[in-house]
Amino acid sequence: MRTVSGSDHVVVVGAGFAGLSAALHLSGAGREVTLIDAGDAPGGLCATAEYAGLQHDFGPTVLTAPDILARPFEAVGATLNDHLELLPVDGGYAASYADGSMIEAATPEGVGQTCGPEEAARFADYLDWTARIHDAVFERFMNADFDSPLDVLSPDLARLAALGGFRSLDAMARRRLDDERTVRLATFQALYAGLSPRRARALYGVISYLDLVGGVYLPRGGISTVPQAMLAAAHGAGVRSMLGRRVRRVLLSGDHARGVELDDGERIPAGAVVLATERTAQAPELLGRAPVRRRLRFAPSCVVVSAEVPLAAVADRAHHTLVFGAAWERTFDELTRRHTIPRDLSLLVSIPAITDASLAISGRASLYALAPVPGTTGSTDWATATEPLLVRMLNLLQARGFPVERGSIRHVTGPPDWTAMGQPHGTPFSLAHTFSQTGPFRPRNTIPGLRNVVCAGAGTVPGVGIPTTLLSGELAAQRLLR
Ligand SMILES: Cc1cc2nc3c(=O)[nH]c(=O)nc-3n(C[C@H](O)[C@H](O)[C@H](O)COP(=O)(O)OP(=O)(O)OC[C@H]3O[C@@H](n4cnc5c(N)ncnc54)[C@H](O)[C@@H]3O)c2cc1C
Structure with missing residues (x-):
């Protein structure tokens, strides 16, 4: 593997999951680390806002893979449990369908109650298959760095092919499952990778595995306690943090970075720099280089509505409910190819x-509803499209039994807001995980011609999501440490 040179002081730009992970791994290996973020709190896209004392999320809500989250803590000699209490989310997800039926838990038992014992057995078989996909994918393709496409050549590649990992996820699920509702529950995760289940390669069954087999968790105190805990662990290990400080540029001399310059002109010298900012646009900008020039395909975006509801009115609901519209293929087509707002919405x-x-x-709870929508790639005029979309989201929520009124909405975040946060094409989900943007074909975490700058985050390997960006920080650190 190509290593990146650098002396003991490393500046990490960006305190999202990727930057926090990189900082902890570097610090644990004895490097002096300065972590800088433009925001006032750690977490980047994992953001919350408080309204009348109630905390509302508008970033990630589904936490999976606690073993991956534990790694940066362990890197500094701590444990996850020292810093966070992870509560299992019962049943993972419930699913609500347009025909009025519900699957109350994403487990064989939950499937069995709605779809019968035979489908429950088939669902269990599907979960077994995702576990085998996970075993074939994790070390070689997910927790892996690449200098060349040839790096993937290994017995795991043959194993993955034998499991059908390069076929369509939809096709592999339909081989095992009979009920359309179970197929949706088992494959909607392709959208996390920015793809339709039909276009996603079945190796993305690994996301279904993390969700449906590995389980879904909530840290006590809410998801934003995760970056806070990581920052606390970093401070405990001696990492210096500078929040509310924007890096203006990386100071370069020939093929080396010598440090960074902040917006106020302060210069922080460094022997190496980790850019845990958005890989395709922000990182090149800080380096004074043209953005990644390849034709890139970005994932669809989302609109997030945070509302306040009486807890008693939702006490019998699941923590996470997938509200499926009637349409399926057409919805993915609208999101990923036509770049239009789906005519038939689905919600998380x-x-x-x-x-x-x-x-x-005081008996009030936050309800978060996420609608997948196109980013700013298509022709949607978000200045006029947001209001009618909100009305449709409210109608759908009410039709499926969620008591959300117009006046109870506290926060709305959509494509223009993601753009304002520096996310290209108005999507916080970065590059889609198409085959040509996966593994060795995803923009690498090294920068051609620079010996001591390395990237981390959703836009590089391995990809989008909390576990993956945590791994990207670890991979970036390894480039500097080997
Ligand atoms: C609405 C939504 C729902 C999601 N749901 C889930 C989910 O349920 N489960 C899941 O696993 N994932 C989910 N994700 C994806 C996941 O949150 C992201 O992939 C991940 O948080 C990205 O982390 P990151 O460190 O790569 O980037 P970011 O979080 O974007 O962090 C980058 C940081 O760099 C800082 N920065 C940028 N430029 C500069 C500069 N010049 N100077 C200083 N600092 C700078 C930014 O302020 C930011 O803090 C969701 C994301 C969103 C937005």
Whole structure:
């Protein structure tokens, strides 16, 4: 593997999951680390806002793979449990369908109650298959760095091919599952990779594995406690943090970075720099280089509505509910190819207070509804499209039994907001995981011609999501440490 040279002091730009992970791994290996972020709090896209004392998320809500989250803590000699209490989310997800039926838990038992014992057995078989996919994918393709496409050649590649890992995820699920509702529950995760289940390679069954087999968790106190805990662990290990400080540029001399310059002109010298900012546009900008020039395909975006609801009115609901519209293929086509707002919306609804009652205040709870929508790639005029979309989201929520009124909405975040946060094409989900943007074909975490700058985050390897960006920080650190 190509290593990146650098002396003991490393500046990490960006305190999202990727930057926090890189900082902890570097610090644990004895490097002096300065972590800089333009935001006032750690976490980047994992953001929350408080309204009348109630915490509302508008970033990630589904936490999986606690073993991956544990790694940066362990790198500095701590444990995950020293810093966070992870509460299992019962049943993972519930699913609500347009025909009025519900699957109350994403488990064989939950499937069995709605779809019968034979489909439950088939679902269990599907989960077994995702476990085998995970075993074939994790070390070689997910927790892996690449200098060349040839790096993937290994017995695991043959194993993955034998498992059908390069076929369509949709096709592999339909081989095992009979009920359309179970197929949706088993494959909607392709959208996390920015793809339709039909276009996603079945190796992305690994996301279904993390969700449906590995389980979904909520840290007590809410998802934003994760970056806070990582920052606390970093401070405990001696990492110096500078929040609310924007890096203007990386100071370069020939093929080396010598440090960074902040917006106010302060210069921080460094022997190496980790750019845990958005890989395709922000990182090149800080280096004074043209953005990644290849034709890149970005994932669809989302609109997130955070509302306040009486806890008693949702107490019998699941923490996470997938609200499926009637359309399926057409919806993915609209999102990923036509770049239009789906005519038939689907939603992810999350009510964290169901798992952690301490998040409810005076009987009020936060309800989060995420609607997948196109980013700013298509022709949607978000200045006029947002309001009618909100009305449709509210109608759908009410039709599926969620008591969200117009006046209870506290926060709306959509493509123009993601753009304002520096996310290209108005999407916080970065590059889609098409075959040509996966593994060795994803923009690498090294920068051609620079010996001591390395990238981390959703836009490089391995990709989008909390576990993956945590791994990207670790991979970036390894480039500097080997
Ligand atoms: C609405 C939404 C829902 C999601 N749902 C899930 C989910 O349920 N489960 C899941 O696993 N993932 C989910 N994700 C994806 C996941 O949150 C992201 O992939 C991950 O948080 C990205 O982390 P990152 O460190 O790569 O980037 P970021 O979080 O974007 O961090 C980059 C940091 O760099 C800083 N920065 C940028 N430029 C500069 C500069 N010049 N100077 C200083 N600092 C700078 C920014 O302020 C930011 O803090 C979701 C994301 C969103 C937005």
